[in-house]
Amino acid sequence: MMPYDPRIPYDELPPLPPARDVETKNVLKQCLGATRALAELKGIGDLIPNQAILINAIPLQEAKLSSEIENIVTTQDELYKAALDEGMTADPQTKEVLRYRTALRHGFNEISKNRFSIGLIREVCSILRGADMDFRSQSENVFIGNPITRQVRYTPPSGGAAVSEKLDNLEQFLLLPGDEGPDPLVRMAMAHYQFEAIHPFIDGNGRSGRILNILYLIHSGLLKIPVLYLSRYIIRTKSEYYKLLRGVTENDSWEPWILYILKGIEETAVWTKERVEAIRGLFEDTVLLCREKAPKVYSKELIEAIFAQPYCKISFLTEAGIAKRQSASLYLKELERLGILQSEKRGRESIYKHLALLDILTR
Ligand SMILES: Nc1ncnc2c1ncn2[C@@H]1O[C@H](COP(=O)(O)OP(=O)(O)O)[C@@H](O)[C@H]1O
């Protein structure tokens, strides 16, 4: 075999599963830890009264982090302000981050209809890029490396036939019945490498690949709602992420890569569970406080509305049918008086910030 050359399109990328068994003792042991932590997270998610809280607030935070890995950067304040009107007035980077959340939602809705395919990832990528994305054609080659020095670290397979053949194989691998393929978490780890190595799009591969991960966890029944995201872990260990991806390509080093992802799943599941518990605790405290101190204003729907995302405005309440404009405004003012929300003027309207929730989401 020729030595690996990062400048040549990697058309030799082997199909999955590899000929050699990758489920070593170490892998299985780490897999057990990750599976256990994930099961606990799944259980706690069920206990949250309104799942929309988790489906909105947590994915928005992930959208920010996953985009940050790709140098698409926004601040918390810009992001949550933009989320108030779905990005109508936001700068391009913030808009792109919001589209990530839209893409994730679309994927989740489709998965809930039991529709899982690589084609779905094309839709996801199109939404997040804000343009119709096709798999790379024969003339569309890309490389991974430094765009300024043009130092090449990896060149994915050529566009066209090579990409579509490898994607078909990846899809089949992911759809193998449970007992015929590796453990679902091991499979997710392997598929993440494979997807990034195929690099099916001109751009957006990192982000759509990370969305693929969560969709696959839901598809496999390991999670019910999209709350487990590795981006925070990846940001913290970024050079390892890249190094271990290259290790699989250059040295067939599956074990360290799989262990890295499994460890990330375990750590992140434990951390997310704490976060979900903290949100639940804050929700219950807020209900109690509001019931006691402002019983005329209290409704469960009102509290849920201020938990859907950290910033809120009057029209959220009117649109949710909680109150007409004037009362809705009074309700939010009352919540501010109780110290639950904090208002800020934006043009003619007021934004209400739920800082305690923001704190949990971003700590
Ligand atoms: N050596 C490598 N081999 C395979 N994939 C890699 C390698 N280095 C980085 N990647 C993947 O490429 C992603 C970036 O690809 P890109 O298409 O620019 O995604 P995005 O638009 O979401 O920025 C990284 O997040 C990583 O997952």
Ligand SMILES: [Mg+2]
């Ligand atoms: Mg990119």
